[in-house]
Amino acid sequence: MTVTATKLPPSKHPYAEVIHRLEAGGAMLPDTPENLMQIIGLYKAYAVPMDFYWRDLLYIAERVFLEPLPFFKYFLPKEYLDLPNHYAGDTADLMIWRGQATAHPELLAFMERGETGKMPRLFHHLWHDRINMEFAEMCMRSMLWHRGMGGRFDPYLDSEEYKANANRAIEAYFRGNPAMLSLHKLFPEMFLEQCRQMSYYSNLGLFWEVMAPVFFEMSDLYDEGKMTSVPQAMQFLVNGIFAIAGRPIYHHVYIKGECFEIIPKSKGFTWLYEAALPYVEAVFYRTAPFRGTKSYNAQANQIPADQKDFHYGILYADVFPVGTAGIPPTLLMQDMLHFLPPYLVEYYSKYCRGQEDMLIQLGVSFQRSMFCVTSAVIQALRQALLYPLDDPNPRHLLKNRTFFEGQMDRFLRPEARLNAIQNQAYR
Amino acid sequence: MLSVLVWLPIIGAVIIGLRPQKNQARSIALSVSFGLVVWSFWLLFQFSSSLSTMQFIEALQWVPQLGLNYRLGIDGLSLPLVVLSSVLTWVAIYSSKREIERPRLYYALILLVNAGLAGGFLVQNLLLFALFYELELVPIYLLIAIWGGTERRGYAAIKFLTYTAVSGFLILSAFLGIGFLAGSEAFSYNPQLIAALPIATQVVLLSLILFGFGIKIPLFPLHTWLPDAYAEASPPVAILLGGVLAKLGTYGLVRFGLNLFPEAWHLLAPGLAVLGAVSAIYGSLVALAQKDIKLMVAYSSIGHMGYILLAIAAATPLSLLGAVLQMVSHGLILAMLFYLVGLIEAKVGTRDLDGLNGLMNPVRGLPLISALLILAGMASAGIPGLVGFIAEFLVLQGSFVPYPIPTLLCVVCSGLTAVYFVILISRTCFGKLDNATAYYPSVLWSERIPALLLAGLILLFGLQPSWLTHWSETTTTALASQIKIAAAANFPGDLP
Numbered sequence: 050m051t052v053t054a055t056k057l058p059p060s061k062h063p064y065a066e067v068i069h070r071l072e073a074g075g076a077m078l079p080d081t082p083e084n085l086m087q088i089i090g091l092y093k094a095y096a097v098p099m100d101f102y103w104r105d106l107l108y109i110a111e112r113v114f115l116e117p118l119p120f121f122k123y124f125l126p127k128e129y130l131d132l133p134n135h136y137a138g139d140t141a142d143l144m145i146w147r148g149q150a151t152a153h154p155e156l157l158a159f160m161e162r163g164e165t166g167k168m169p170r171l172f173h174h175l176w177h178d179r180i181n182m183e184f185a186e187m188c189m190r191s192m193l194w195h196r197g198m199g200g201r202f203d204p205y206l207d208s209e210e211y212k213a214n215a216n217r218a219i220e221a222y223f224r225g226n227p228a229m230l231s232l233h234k235l236f237p238e239m240f241l242e243q244c245r246q247m248s249y250y251s252n253l254g255l256f257w258e259v260m261a262p263v264f265f266e267m268s269d270l271y272d273e274g275k276m277t278s279v280p281q282a283m284q285f286l287v288n289g290i291f292a293i294a295g296r297p298i299y300h301h302v303y304i305k306g307e308c309f310e311i312i313p314k315s316k317g318f319t320w321l322y323e324a325a326l327p328y329v330e331a332v333f334y335r336t337a338p339f340r341g342t343k344s345y346n347a348q349a350n351q352i353p354a355d356q357k358d359f360h361y362g363i364l365y366a367d368v369f370p371v372g373t374a375g376i377p378p379t380l381l382m383q384d385m386l387h388f389l390p391p392y393l394v395e396y397y398s399k400y401c402r403g404q405e406d407m408l409i410q411l412g413v414s415f416q417r418s419m420f421c422v423t424s425a426v427i428q429a430l431r432q433a434l435l436y437p438l439d440d441p442n443p444r445h446l447l448k449n450r451t452f453f454e455g456q457m458d459r460f461l462r463p464e465a466r467l468n469a470i471q472n473q474a475y476r
Numbered sequence: 477m478l479s480v481l482v483w484l485p486i487i488g489a490v491i492i493g494l495r496p497q498k499n500q501a502r503s504i505a506l507s508v509s510f511g512l513v514v515w516s517f518w519l520l521f522q523f524s525s526s527l528s529t530m531q532f533i534e535a536l537q538w539v540p541q542l543g544l545n546y547r548l549g550i551d552g553l554s555l556p557l558v559v560l561s562s563v564l565t566w567v568a569i570y571s572s573k574r575e576i577e578r579p580r581l582y583y584a585l586i587l588l589v590n591a592g593l594a595g596g597f598l599v600q601n602l603l604l605f606a607l608f609y610e611l612e613l614v615p616i617y618l619l620i621a622i623w624g625g626t627e628r629r630g631y632a633a634i635k636f637l638t639y640t641a642v643s644g645f646l647i648l649s650a651f652l653g654i655g656f657l658a659g660s661e662a663f664s665y666n667p668q669l670i671a672a673l674p675i676a677t678q679v680v681l682l683s684l685i686l687f688g689f690g691i692k693i694p695l696f697p698l699h700t701w702l703p704d705a706y707a708e709a710s711p712p713v714a715i716l717l718g719g720v721l722a723k724l725g726t727y728g729l730v731r732f733g734l735n736l737f738p739e740a741w742h743l744l745a746p747g748l749a750v751l752g753a754v755s756a757i758y759g760s761l762v763a764l765a766q767k768d769i770k771l772m773v774a775y776s777s778i779g780h781m782g783y784i785l786l787a788i789a790a791a792t793p794l795s796l797l798g799a800v801l802q803m804v805s806h807g808l809i810l811a812m813l814f815y816l817v818g819l820i821e822a823k824v825g826t827r828d829l830d831g832l833n834g835l836m837n838p839v840r841g842l843p844l845i846s847a848l849l850i851l852a853g854m855a856s857a858g859i860p861g862l863v864g865f866i867a868e869f870l871v872l873q874g875s876f877v878p879y880p881i882p883t884l885l886c887v888v889c890s891g892l893t894a895v896y897f898v899i900l901i902s903r904t905c906f907g908k909l910d911n912a913t914a915y916y917p918s919v920l921w922s923e924r925i926p927a928l929l930l931a932g933l934i935l936l937f938g939l940q941p942s943w944l945t946h947w948s949e950t951t952t953t954a955l956a957s958q959i960k961i962a963a964a965a966n967f968p969g970d971l972p
């Protein structure tokens with residue numbers, strides 16, 4: 050997309066440069082080949098564990114469900130590894146990635162051999178040679194806890210209809226188990242809340258089912274030389290967002306061969322409004338303060354009282370302490386470390402401590418790539434709610450600008466890394 | 477056998493000086509000092525720890541008219557210090573920068589320092605001791621003045637030179653006084669001759685010796701050369717300076733103060749005990765106020781030297797043993813602290829407490845170095861399980877009966893040491909890295925080795941102190957009984 054120079058006077062916002070770039074159809078991230086290489090490489094490295102995350106999230110939501118002792122919830126059965134992704138392969142509803150619909154071969158290879166060697170999955174798990182699924186659960190819980198982010202999905206979890214559906218599934222799940230059934234009678238809210246959490250497992254699983262093939266395809270296009278600039282990458286994401294926007298979000302549970310539709314597809318919850326936007330808000334912007342950087346002491350007032358003011362997402366995170374105790378993104382960084390494309394390993398070897406501090410270097414690149422994703426979301430929102438960038442009407446352009454400025458206001462806090470990523474020296 | 481320790485480094489220095497190839501200097505110096513370490517360990521196992529007299533005596537007539545004999549010997553007092561000096565010289569040479577300027581001069585000087593140290597600990601002749609004592613002077617001056625830190629290195633080196641020269645002069649004049657008054661026979665370390673001198677003369681001579689070694693140790697208020705010299709010296713030189721050279725002072729105090737003048741010592745001891753306690757408290761309080769981590773470590777040294785003075789003043793068997801242990805433990809701990817501080821400065825580029833932060837970060841910081849710094853700080857503060865505790869506890873236990881108040885003041889000083897080391901550690905190792913500056917180079921394994929070695933020794937002797945104490949026990953007990961007999965003979969009223 051090419052856009053002529055803006056017809057408005059320059060913005061006076063502290064992030065004016067970024068705003069002008071957004072108005073010209075660019076991303077928050079400067080368009081350099083180095084940035085492009087980093088973000089695409091990280092999409093690739095992120096997509097492989099993500100392929101595991103979404104499968105396992107759905108497995109937990111649909112099969113493990115309320116298991117009181119879910120010891121083996123990270124052990125995916127073959128059925129879920131072979132589960133065809135709806136957006137990849139020949140059977141796809143809408144083919145985004147041209148690769149296979151079942152689990153990614155790199156993921157399967159890692160699950161088999163890990164970093165150590167071939168041994169039974171249980172030993173891989175106990176030796177911690179595995180995908181850090183806890184990170185996906187943390188994202189899910191963050192979406193569950195940050196309520197009131199818009200959308201109808203979250204209010205629906207409190208409706209009588211949902212409660213009735215959930216109740217039916219809970220009773221079916223514990224049939225023949227009088228202890229659990231009486232617990233359910235005594236404390237009807239207990240399993241219900243667990244069930245809501247399961248619904249968010251499903252929500253996030255369905256969200257990532259889309260993102261994994263998108264990232265795989267971007268990486269393939271880059272490798273083929275068909276993706277050459279940061280705005281192009283962002284535009285691919287925007288197009289992907291619109292193509293998928295209407296995909297249903299639901300929660301089905303399979304109990305003894307029977308399917309319980311706790312949130313039926315017919316409710317009309319859609320991917321963009323019920324999964325993507327809440328996810329970006331909850332995980333990119335808010336999440337929860339890292340135990341290793343903030344004090345939860347109520348008197349210290351380090352943590353805002355209002356959830357709206359939480360600013361601990363990846364766009365604000367300090368990546369330098371990754372690898373330290375109390376820094377949750379470490380889990381994801383370690384996952385991505387297994388799947389870095391060779392060109393990034395070579396690139397990191399040239400800077401800082403080379404392969405020794407790759408965990409942090411890739412964390413910084415990941416932060417850049419997530420700024421690109423957030424740019425895509427901001428552009429998509431603008432496209433959905435406001436006016437095209439080449440609108441001839443200056444009043445419309447002014448509306449766009451006000452929107453962009455409002456978005457950039459969120460990065461005015463000192464923790465925001467928007468300034469840092471403008472500079473290649475931040476690595 | 478002992479001559480090897482003195483002459484091998486001198487020969488090594490000459491070889492380094494004569495070889496035209498600059499790049500071989502380091503490897504020659506390393507192998508010579510490693511040879512010395514092996515040799516001193518071998519001595520350690522040849523040494524019979526049940527004898528209180530000198531062993532491995534070597535004697536040669538040199539200038540009989542002056543009473544100048546080449547006479548070497550070793551006992552439980554000098555043995556641990558000789559081994560310490562060999563080990564720390566190896567550490568200092570190993571930790572010198574590979575691409576150092578004028579390597580031949582540098583390594584030759586370090587080996588000369590080592591020769592002087594070994595000589596100082598081994599000779600049994602007063603004039604020869606003074607000779608070796610002065611021999612330290614010039615190499616250290618050059619090491620600070622040429623390879624020191626900032627522009628202030630010239631000033632620091634001159635200050636060191638002046639103070640130490642005065643110290644040497646005081647000691648030499650005391651020795652010459654001994655020679656004049658007791659006959660030149662007395663030069664060859666003969667306590668009986670000196671004991672015959674009138675007590676007032678003894679007090680004067682002892683005071684000269686006290687001032688002379690007090691500068692070297694250093695004690696408050698003779699310490700003002702120390703912060704400059706320690707801070708300006710490069711880490712290897714600081715290791716030698718603080719780790720072993722200061723021990724030459726405390727060793728001299730025992731050998732030439734306590735042992736030669738037991739009666740005069742008994743008279744002056746209460747004042748020395750107070751001075752030791754004051755020195756300890758003063759050093760800790762000044763360390764508390766520093767913003768530069770190297771200066772903190774330097775002042776901590778004054779504090780720890782105060783303990784040694786207290787212990788020597790008390791002169792009980794336990795306290796003297798504690799003094800020897802404290803010399804060794806302080807040598808190991810200070811060397812480790814200086815090494816780590818030097819490494820941090822090399823990697824981070826600052827020693828400022830306000831500029832350092834978050835070095836415990838496992839990926840981008842210096843995690844192992846920080847961990848070792850915490851260990852060394854704990855050892856210095858006297859945390860049980862590490863060698864510092866063993867030494868301090870023996871000192872305090874041994875000194876409490878004769879001097880309860882100074883001992884309690886030293887306990888307070890021990891608490892203050894913990895205070896400033898916690899400040900140092902929390903500002904340096906804890907906190908978070910500054911994202912704008914934290915692109916430090918990583919620490920190589922070869923750079924970790926000296927610190928790990930010292931940490932191993934500190935831990936080993938902290939857990940198994942008898943491996944350290946049993947070399948010196950007989951000697952220190954004999955020393956203590958000697959002063960007790962002298963005191964009983966001359967001041968019968970003082971004894972309970």
